[in-house]
Every structure is written in C-alpha cells, then in structure tokens.
Amino acid sequence: MDPITNPFAPGAGTPPPELAGRDALLETVRVTIERIRLGRPSKSVLMVGLRGVGKTVLLDRMRDEAEAVGIHTLRVEAPENRSLPAILAPQLRQTLLRLSRNAKAKELAQRALRGLAGFAKALKMKYQDIEVGFDFDPEPGLADNGDLEHDLQALLEAAGAAAREAETAIAIFVDELQYVEEEQLASLITALHRTAQRQHPVVLIGAGLPQLRGRMGRAKSYAERLFDFPEIGALSPDAAQQALVVPAREQSVEFTDDALDRIQTETQGYPYFVQEWGKHAWDVADTSPIELADVIAASTSAVAALDESFFRVRFDRLTPMEKRYLRAMAELGAGPHRSGDIADVLDRPVTSLGPTRSSLINKGMIWSPNHGDTAFTVPLFDQFMHRIMPDQSWRS
Numbered sequence: 001m002d003p004i005t006n007p008f009a010p011g012a013g014t015p016p017p018e019l020a021g022r023d024a025l026l027e028t029v030r031v032t033i034e035r036i037r038l039g040r041p042s043k044s045v046l047m048v049g050l051r052g053v054g055k056t057v058l059l060d061r062m063r064d065e066a067e068a069v070g071i072h073t074l075r076v077e078a079p080e081n082r083s084l085p086a087i088l089a090p091q092l093r094q095t096l097l098r099l100s101r102n103a104k105a106k107e108l109a110q111r112a113l114r115g116l117a118g119f120a121k122a123l124k125m126k127y128q129d130i131e132v133g134f135d136f137d138p139e140p141g142l143a144d145n146g147d148l149e150h151d152l153q154a155l156l157e158a159a160g161a162a163a164r165e166a167e168t169a170i171a172i173f174v175d176e177l178q179y180v181e182e183e184q185l186a187s188l189i190t191a192l193h194r195t196a197q198r199q200h201p202v203v204l205i206g207a208g209l210p211q212l213r214g215r216m217g218r219a220k221s222y223a224e225r226l227f228d229f230p231e232i233g234a235l236s237p238d239a240a241q242q243a244l245v246v247p248a249r250e251q252s253v254e255f256t257d258d259a260l261d262r263i264q265t266e267t268q269g270y271p272y273f274v275q276e277w278g279k280h281a282w283d284v285a286d287t288s289p290i291e292l293a294d295v296i297a298a299s300t301s302a303v304a305a306l307d308e309s310f311f312r313v314r315f316d317r318l319t320p321m322e323k324r325y326l327r328a329m330a331e332l333g334a335g336p337h338r339s340g341d342i343a344d345v346l347d348r349p350v351t352s353l354g355p356t357r358s359s360l361i362n363k364g365m366i367w368s369p370n371h372g373d374t375a376f377t378v379p380l381f382d383q384f385m386h387r388i389m390p391d392q393s394w395r396s
C-alpha cells in the first residue's frame with residue numbers, strides 16, 4: 001500500500017490515528033476537572049504505566065479537551081536533572097497572564113503574578129535553573145520564603161483564587177513525573193493538598209513510570225489518599241484491533257482476521273508496537289486486505305525499526321555494568337525477577353549489585369513491583385537484550 005497515506009504513527013508522543021481503548025479514562029478525567037471547576041472535592045489523577053503504552057498522548061488529548069471547555073492548562077515534562085519549580089514557573093506565568101485578561105480574575109491573577117516573582121527570586125538560590133520573566137514586582141510575604149514547600153503552596157493558592165474568580169480551573173499536566181526529586185514531589189503534594197482543602201480549582205493530571213506510585217507514597221504518606229493512580233497498560237485485544245482497523249478502513253483498507261491475530265501475538269497489545277506493526281504491514285502489503293503473509297514479512301522490519309529507535313535510545317544511555325545487569329535479567333525471561341536470582345546469574349553477591357540496580361531505577365529502566373522484585377519498564381525489553389547482546393561474553 002502507498003506509504004504516503006500510511007496512517008500509523010509509531011513514535012514517542014505521536015498521536016495515534018485512533019486512540020483506542022481509553023474512553024473510560026478520558027471520561028474520568030473530564031469529570032474530575034469539571035468537579036474541580038465547581039469547587040467539589042476530586043482527586044488528582046496520576047497515570048502510571050510502562051514505556052510506550054500511551055501516557056503522553058493521553059495527557060495531550062486530556063489537555064486539548066480541557067482547553068476546549070475553557071480550562072486553563074499548563075503542560076510540562078519533567079526531564080531528568082531539572083527542578084520542578086524551574087519547569088513550572090514559565091508555564092504558570094503564561095497561564096496567569098491569560099487569566100489576567102479576564103475582567104473578573106484580573107486583580108487576583110496579577111497578585112498571583114506578584115507571587116510568582118517573589119517565588120522565583122526567593123528560590124533562585126536553591127534552584128538555579130529557574131528562569132522566568134517578571135511582569136510585576138513581588139509582594140513582600142507572598143510565596144517568597146525561599147522554602148519550596150511553603151512557597152509553592154502559597155503560589156498555587158493565589159493562582160487558584162484567580163481561577164475561581166474567573167469560574168474556571170487550572171489543570172497542571174506533568175509528564176515523566178517519576179523524574180521529579182522526592183523532596184520536590186513532596187512540596188507539590190502538600191500544595192495540592194492545601195488547594196484541595198481550600199476548594200481552589202487546581203488539579204494535577206500526571207503521568208509516569210510505575211515507580212511513580214511508590215515515590216509519591218515515600219514523599220508524603222498521605223499521597224495515596226490524595227491521588228488516583230490509574231494503570232495504563234497494553235490494549236485489550238478488541239481495542240488493539242480497533243486501533244488498526246479504524247484508521248485503515250478510513251482508506252478502504254481491511255485486515256484479515258489472521259493478520260490481526262498475528263499482530264496481537266507479536267505486539268501483545270502494546271500501543272507503540274501496534275503502531276509499528278500496523279505501519280510495516282501497510283507498507284509491505286500490495287493490496288487490501290492486509291494478510292497474514294504481509295504481517296509475517298512486516299515483523300522483520302518492525303522489529304528492526306524498534307531496535308533502532310524505541311529500544312536503542314534506552315540501551316545507549318546505559319553503562320556497561322547496567323547493560324550486563326539487564327542482560328542477566330533477560331536471561332531469566334520477561335520477569336519480574338528476584339534480585340537474588342539476577343545476582344546468581346552474574347555470580348555476584350546481591351549487595352554488590354545494589355548501586356547498579358538503583359541507578360537503573362533512577363534512569364527509569366526497571367522498577368520494583370514488590371519488595372525484592374525487579375521488572376523492566378520497557379515492554380519486551382528482555383527479547384531486545386537477547387538480540388543486542390547475543391553471545392555470552394557479558395557473563396565475564
């Protein structure tokens with residue numbers, strides 16, 4: 001089929017032609033945001049899931065839907081090694097400037113902008129990466145203690161007060177939340193707790209790897225009560241089928257049932273893989289319907305494409321010891337695995353591998369579903385490790 005009209009869209013954060021199987025979650029978040037706008041209690045939502053399950057595209061879709069009904073949104077991604085106040089401040093400024101154009105909210109929005117100026121100045125010592133424009137002079141005593149926990153709380157309260165006046169809400173969308181330092185997470189939790197208590201319309205919609213849940217709980221023990229943690233996983237067989245069939249049908253292209261079954265087996269319903277297989281099967285097939293033989297032929301190029309991008313970008317960030325650790329995990333299969341078993345494969349004492357395991361968790365490569373267990377955060381990474389390190393030289 002013509003590659004120019006190929007609808008499938010594998011890629012980090014690339015919107016799929018059909019966002020399948022997520023309607024219930026989209027509706028939950030819509031209700032949450034509308035409740036927050038009315039000042040009714042509602043938990044913030046943190047979506048957790050493995051790499052490539054569609055967290056980023058969900059956040060973007062939720063944000064678009066919120067903007068469309070007049071919610072003021074902020075959208076940030078927490079990169080490794082940047083502080084939360086630094087990534088939030090410029091976005092919050094934009095939001096407050098927009099709010100200040102609303103006649104009812106103007107004064108309170110300007111007050112919040114004064115708060116933001118004080119916030120940035122006071123925290124600059126500790127978080128040197130804060131860069132934000134100042135529209136007003138700080139108001140002494142407003143969010144300017146130099147203590148993130150206190151100041152973020154004061155700032156979000158001021159912002160929430162402005163949003164309430166405008167009968168809207170502020171929805172903060174944060175991707176890759178697992179990379180935020182625990183201390184900064186704690187401040188964010190406290191601030192949201194406070195705005196919730198005061199019924200200010202501020203809500204967090206976040207996404208992150210599965211370790212996020214534990215990190216939140218360690219940052220503040222009451223986080224579990226303040227947030228919902230919906231798990232985003234592989235698509236159900238029906239949803240995966242829909243993700244393939246709907247975009248193809250729009251161009252009068254069909255899949256045979258065998259072809260769909262085979263894609264399901266190969267991808268296990270993981271959205272990134274579904275897009276990759278859809279794309280390659282489309283390119284391989286000469287005519288509609290796309291058949292089993294097309295999918296079989298496409299598997300080779302789909303795997304090669306994943307190895308070059310989705311898997312490779314993660315692998316390239318690892319130290320030699322981290323690679324060996326992951327290869328030892330792969331030797332045991334898909335996982336999760338006991339730390340002791342992984343150490344046995346490497347013929348090392350468990351304790352000597354603690355630092356490697358920790359740094360792999362920090363890099364977002366593995367996580368711990370239960371105490372002492374270790375699992376990959378990237379679906380099918382075990383098979384990739386076998387392909388990329390095929391011989392046994394990693395053992396020594």
Ligand SMILES: Nc1ncnc2c1ncn2[C@@H]1O[C@H](COP(=O)(O)OP(=O)(O)OP(=O)(O)O)[C@@H](O)[C@H]1O
Nearest residue numbers: 010011013016020051052053054055056057271272
């Ligand atoms: N519900 C869905 N139906 C079909 N395709 C989807 C769905 N969700 C995501 N995808 C596709 O899966 C791929 C990965 O999506 P996305 O980048 O949002 O995942 P992610 O969970 O944010 O991954 P990462 O943890 O690596 O950031 C994209 O190509 C996207 O188009």
Ligand SMILES: [Mg+2]
Nearest residue numbers: 013055056175
């Ligand atoms: Mg993402």
